[in-house]
Amino acid sequence: MKKSVVFLAIAVLALSGIYVMASSNMIVEETIGSIPTLDPAWSYDTGSGEAIWQLYDNLIQYDGSSISKFKPMISTNIPSEKDGTILDNGKTYIFHIRQNVYFHSGDILTPEDVVYSLERAVIFDRAGGPSWMLAEPLLPTIDGAYVDSIEQWATKLAGVKKFNDLFLSGTRTPKNDKYRQALIDTFNLLSKSFEVKGNEVIIHLPHSYPPFLYILAHGVSESSILDKKWLIEKGGWNGNANTWWIYHNPSREKDPLYSIENGTGPFTLERWTKGREIVFKRFDKYWAGPAKIEYGIIKKVPEFTTRKLDLLRGNADTIYVPRQYMEQVENVPGIKVIKGLPVLSVDVGVFNFNVDSKGNPYIGSGRLDGRGIPPDFFSNENVRLAFDYLFPYNAFIKQVWVGQAIVPNSVIPKGIFGYNAKNPTPFTQNLAKATEYFKKAYNGELWNKGFTMTLVYNSGNTQRQTACEMIRYYARRINPKFHVNIVSELWASFLDDYASGKLPFFVVGWSADYPDPYDFEQPFYSSNGAYGSTIGKNYVEWAKKNMNTLLVKSMKTVSQTERAKIYNQMNIEAHDNAIYMFLDQPLSMHVQRSDLKGWYYNPMRPGIDFYSLSK
Amino acid sequence: MASFIIRRILLLPVTLLGLTFLIFFFTSFLSPYQLLSAYVQDPRQLQGGNVEKLIDKYGLRENFMIRYGKWLGQISHGNLGWSLSLNEPVSVVIEQRFPATLELTIYAIIPVIFVGIWLGVVASVHHNGVIDQILRVFALLGYSIPAFVLGLLILFIFYGVLGWLPPGRLDQWAQMIFFSKNFHHYTGLATIDALLNGNIPIFLDALKHLISPILTLSYLSWAGLLRITRSSMLESLGQDYIRTARAKGLSEKMIVNKHARRNALIPATTVAGLMFIGMLGGVIITETIFNYPGIGSFAAQAATQFDYAGILGVALVYGLVTIIGNLIVDISYAMIDPRVRLG
Numbered sequence: 009m010k011k012s013v014v015f016l017a018i019a020v021l022a023l024s025g026i027y028v029m030a031s032s033n034m035i036v037e038e039t040i041g042s043i044p045t046l047d048p049a050w051s052y053d054t055g056s057g058e059a060i061w062q063l064y065d066n067l068i069q070y071d072g073s074s075i076s077k078f079k080p081m082i083s084t085n086i087p088s089e090k091d092g093t094i095l096d097n098g099k100t101y102i103f104h105i106r107q108n109v110y111f112h113s114g115d116i117l118t119p120e121d122v123v124y125s126l127e128r129a130v131i132f133d134r135a136g137g138p139s140w141m142l143a144e145p146l147l148p149t150i151d152g153a154y155v156d157s158i159e160q161w162a163t164k165l166a167g168v169k170k171f172n173d174l175f176l177s178g179t180r181t182p183k184n185d186k187y188r189q190a191l192i193d194t195f196n197l198l199s200k201s202f203e204v205k206g207n208e209v210i211i212h213l214p215h216s217y218p219p220f221l222y223i224l225a226h227g228v229s230e231s232s233i234l235d236k237k238w239l240i241e242k243g244g245w246n247g248n249a250n251t252w253w254i255y256h257n258p259s260r261e262k263d264p265l266y267s268i269e270n271g272t273g274p275f276t277l278e279r280w281t282k283g284r285e286i287v288f289k290r291f292d293k294y295w296a297g298p299a300k301i302e303y304g305i306i307k308k309v310p311e312f313t314t315r316k317l318d319l320l321r322g323n324a325d326t327i328y329v330p331r332q333y334m335e336q337v338e339n340v341p342g343i344k345v346i347k348g349l350p351v352l353s354v355d356v357g358v359f360n361f362n363v364d365s366k367g368n369p370y371i372g373s374g375r376l377d378g379r380g381i382p383p384d385f386f387s388n389e390n391v392r393l394a395f396d397y398l399f400p401y402n403a404f405i406k407q408v409w410v411g412q413a414i415v416p417n418s419v420i421p422k423g424i425f426g427y428n429a430k431n432p433t434p435f436t437q438n439l440a441k442a443t444e445y446f447k448k449a450y451n452g453e454l455w456n457k458g459f460t461m462t463l464v465y466n467s468g469n470t471q472r473q474t475a476c477e478m479i480r481y482y483a484r485r486i487n488p489k490f491h492v493n494i495v496s497e498l499w500a501s502f503l504d505d506y507a508s509g510k511l512p513f514f515v516v517g518w519s520a521d522y523p524d525p526y527d528f529e530q531p532f533y534s535s536n537g538a539y540g541s542t543i544g545k546n547y548v549e550w551a552k553k554n555m556n557t558l559l560v561k562s563m564k565t566v567s568q569t570e571r572a573k574i575y576n577q578m579n580i581e582a583h584d585n586a587i588y589m590f591l592d593q594p595l596s597m598h599v600q601r602s603d604l605k606g607w608y609y610n611p612m613r614p615g616i617d618f619y620s621l622s623k
Numbered sequence: 624m625a626s627f628i629i630r631r632i633l634l635l636p637v638t639l640l641g642l643t644f645l646i647f648f649f650t651s652f653l654s655p656y657q658l659l660s661a662y663v664q665d666p667r668q669l670q671g672g673n674v675e676k677l678i679d680k681y682g683l684r685e686n687f688m689i690r691y692g693k694w695l696g697q698i699s700h701g702n703l704g705w706s707l708s709l710n711e712p713v714s715v716v717i718e719q720r721f722p723a724t725l726e727l728t729i730y731a732i733i734p735v736i737f738v739g740i741w742l743g744v745v746a747s748v749h750h751n752g753v754i755d756q757i758l759r760v761f762a763l764l765g766y767s768i769p770a771f772v773l774g775l776l777i778l779f780i781f782y783g784v785l786g787w788l789p790p791g792r793l794d795q796w797a798q799m800i801f802f803s804k805n806f807h808h809y810t811g812l813a814t815i816d817a818l819l820n821g822n823i824p825i826f827l828d829a830l831k832h833l834i835s836p837i838l839t840l841s842y843l844s845w846a847g848l849l850r851i852t853r854s855s856m857l858e859s860l861g862q863d864y865i866r867t868a869r870a871k872g873l874s875e876k877m878i879v880n881k882h883a884r885r886n887a888l889i890p891a892t893t894v895a896g897l898m899f900i901g902m903l904g905g906v907i908i909t910e911t912i913f914n915y916p917g918i919g920s921f922a923a924q925a926a927t928q929f930d931y932a933g934i935l936g937v938a939l940v941y942g943l944v945t946i947i948g949n950l951i952v953d954i955s956y957a958m959i960d961p962r963v964r965l966g
Contacts, residue, residue, distance in 0.1 A: 034795065036795065042708075042709075042710075043710075044710050045710065052668070053664070135673050135676035135677045135680055136662065136663060136668035136669070136673045136676075136677055137668075140670075156670075157672075172679065257676070257680065259680070259705075260705065260710060261705045261712070266710070267710075267711070279802050281719075281802075281916075282709045282710050282711045282716070283708070283709040283710075283716075283916075283921070283924065284916050285798075287799075303799075305795070309790075309914050310911055310914075310920075311911055311912050311914065313775055313778065313779070313912075314778065314790050314912065314913070314914050317778065317779070317782050317783045317790075318789075318790070320783065321782065321783075321786055321789070323789060323794075323795070498660075499660050500653065500656075500657040500658075500660035500661075500929055501657060503656055503657065503659060503660045503663060503666070504654050504656035504657045504660075506666060507656045507659075507669060507674055508656065516666055518667065531667065531670065537670070538666070538667050538669070538670035539666075541670075
């Protein structure tokens with residue numbers, strides 16, 4: 009008995025060396041994120057984006073680390089005005105489709121697949137998804153405003169209030185022929201944008217849309233090219249005008265593409281164990297030649313120590329390292345750390361110009377009496393300026409980001425065209441100026457009476473927590489009558505308060521959907537923007553007068569210089585009026601084993617590119 | 624005994640119904656926006672009219688009784704719903720993850736019970752002696768040390784320093800074979816399936832991955848079992864019948880093993896049974912540290928992401944395990960002590 013136990017122990021331990029030998033043809037990345045879907049039209053997160061990157065190709069791709077230069081991918085050309093493949097002042101784009109490109113199923117890619125994929129991305133339009141990116145350029149505007157969902161045209165043409173009004177209750181059957189026709193006409197508006205001419209796909213936009221090429225580039229999942237024939241066989245949309253609404257806004261479990269794939273990318277899906285790991289296998293018929301490695305693996309390992317030990321033991325080739333643990337992997341033999349990589353995102357403190365005061369616990373008495381704040385407290389420009397000068401930006405970067413971030417001067421992050429480091433000048437902490445503006449606000453009444461308000465952050469987010477604590481500390485320091493309470497809420501409650509407009513001040517972030525300033529200026533500054541529309545009627549009115557026209561103008565020209573000037577003008581306007589508090593633009597880092605070759609940084613790429621890697 | 628077992632089994636659906644009703648009832652206190660947080664990870668997803676679209680799409684304004692009714696309707700068709708946190712049917716998640724937890728629990732409970740009880744007996748026999756004092760410190764440490772500290776310590780020593788016992792359920796090479804088409808999954812238990820497939824390297828690899836979590840779970844559980852066994856042993860050893868046995872001239876070994884230990888096993892069995900049930904419900908911290916894909920790590924993920932279907936699925940599993948586990952414990956009483964009658 010004892011002998012057999014000893015033998016078993018030796019056998020078990022002897023096996024511990026095998027994994028190192030077996031891992032030479034595979035690269036393992038360990039991270040913390042999940043992969044919600046493999047359907048490019050559903051994907052709107054980095055986890056799914058990273059997986060889809062390996063499996064699918066787009067028409068064009070970024071050239072290495074650049075986010076402004078493109079390389080061909082499924083299209084053999086990069087459309088340009090110079091060679092006559094961008095025409096009509098940026099409204100027509102011509103793509104020459106690469107021949108003999110194989111899908112993983114063995115089918116050959118056709119120009120019809122390209123058109124089908126882009127149309128599907130627009131009709132798919134799941135609520136909260138990415139379809140707006142293609143809908144805005146491909147669908148005609150309504151009353152001069154971009155249309156971000158195909159539902160808008162359907163409801164307009166049918167003359168109903170809500171999309172669901174078109175259908176018999178609980179079904180996807182149109183109530184009558186008029187509504188059915190409106191749905192078909194809606195699709196025809198979209199399909200008008202596409203023309204297939206031999207081996208060319210020509211896209212006729214109803215209006216110019218300067219960031220269009222960015223939206224088609226690899227990295228925007230929803231523009232991935234799918235196999236029409238195969239997807240129809242799997243139960244997907246058949247490409248017809250008279251059925252699209254059945255496949256519109258599906259639930260994830262009814263989406264045939266959520267866990268299978270058939271792209272043209274350098275890897276096929278070998279296995280996906282949800283919430284655990286995904287394994288990609290080299291596709292030997294890849295048009296650009298097979299990858300150097302046979303397997304690429306992304307594993308979810310929530311615990312940092314486990315990831316670190318896996319990296320050190322060679323069981324992982326690259327891992328996600330939170331900033332606070334950076335020192336643990338620096339200067340370790342065999343480990344390479346690359347720091348200071350600019351992330352295309354910004355974190356911003358948002359002033360709510362008109363808080364919903366009904367039953368709002370965060371504004372105290374709701375009056376300027378020292379025990380609360382009025383609901384329109386942040387409509388006061390002096391108050392906003394005071395807070396912008398109150399915040400210790402550099403200390404925040406040092407303490408919270410371990411120095412791995414920079415202070416932005418606008419919503420445009422460094423690295424994107426239109427970013428101007430010198431103008432406007434970023435806010436820096438200046439308590440004298442903060443005091444001056446607090447004294448000016450409400451003709452001195454605020455300074456004399458003081459205020460009480462509550463700042464809320466979602467629990468677990470230490471950056472947002474520290475930002476709130478710093479505001480509390482410095483507000484109290486310049487005037488003991490300034491009381492800032494801080495409350496931590498679960499994400500559910502935070503979202504509830506956010507959506508109902510109760511939060512007087514909160515911190516949010518925005519990451520690039522594509523590397524164009526419009527993607528940042530629109531959500532923050534437009535009166536219809538994701539944030540702009542939620543921060544009170546006083547802001548909406550101000551934005552209508554000061555921002556909307558400039559935004560529209562910026563999208564009517566294809567000249568980058570002209571556009572950069574417009575965005576700069578908007579940024580100066582926002583800065584001078586202290587619309588937001590610009591907190592940080594994070595810098596990311598990459599940690600890998602030294603024997604991993606071929607890694608490069610592109611901020612628009614979600615995760616790593618297994619195709620470029622080898623050992 | 625048969626009627627007792629039947630009665631307890633008949634109570635099972637009622638208990639599960641009550642359990643799931645309570646969970647739904649608690650969600651009725653949440654606003655539609657709070658419920659929406661399960662579907663929205665980023666405020667940017669709320670742009671345009673998406674808030675109302677999402678609330679409509681997922682029926683978040685519906686009364687909780689209606690939602691509960693719908694869920695019961697699904698269940699009656701064998702559909703446990705869709706897990707938002709893992710993005711697949713809850714039944715599939717449970718089918719994949721429960722065997723992993725079951726395997727860990729089965730392997731862990733053996734050393735937990737045998738060593739825990741043995742230590743308790745040894746401590747009681749050497750009452751107030753050096754060995755007893757050492758074991759009491761040992762138990763105290765087991766009580767005081769948090770699971771994540773012990774787990775990390777074991778991981779660091781046996782994986783970080785020695786490189787012997789890696790985390791996870793299988794090494795990467797073994798996973799490639801384990802998940803291949805040629806490998807048949809009869810039970811979902813990696814060690815058993817490896818043996819049934821005649822693949823000894825995978826069996827050994829799976830065993831190797833179990834050692835660290837078993838060590839962690841064992842040490843944390845020994846403390847409780849040691850103390851319970853020790854105190855009930857001491858109580859038994861002070862009984863009149865033990866004095867009589869000694870007076871009869873029986874050997875100390877015979878007295879301890881045959882007369883005292885058997886009686887002392889009843890409270891230890893209760894504790895061991897509860898430990899087994901607890902482990903089957905998922906050992907969240909141990910599973911997380913060792914990256915072990917069991918039901919515990921799923922439960923944690925489902926709870927933090929408001930994955931109702933996932934939470935309900937785990938609750939059902941936990942309810943089932945608790946009821947059946949307690950039933951087994953009750954039956955084992957009768958087997959250990961013939962005086963106990965179930966009825």
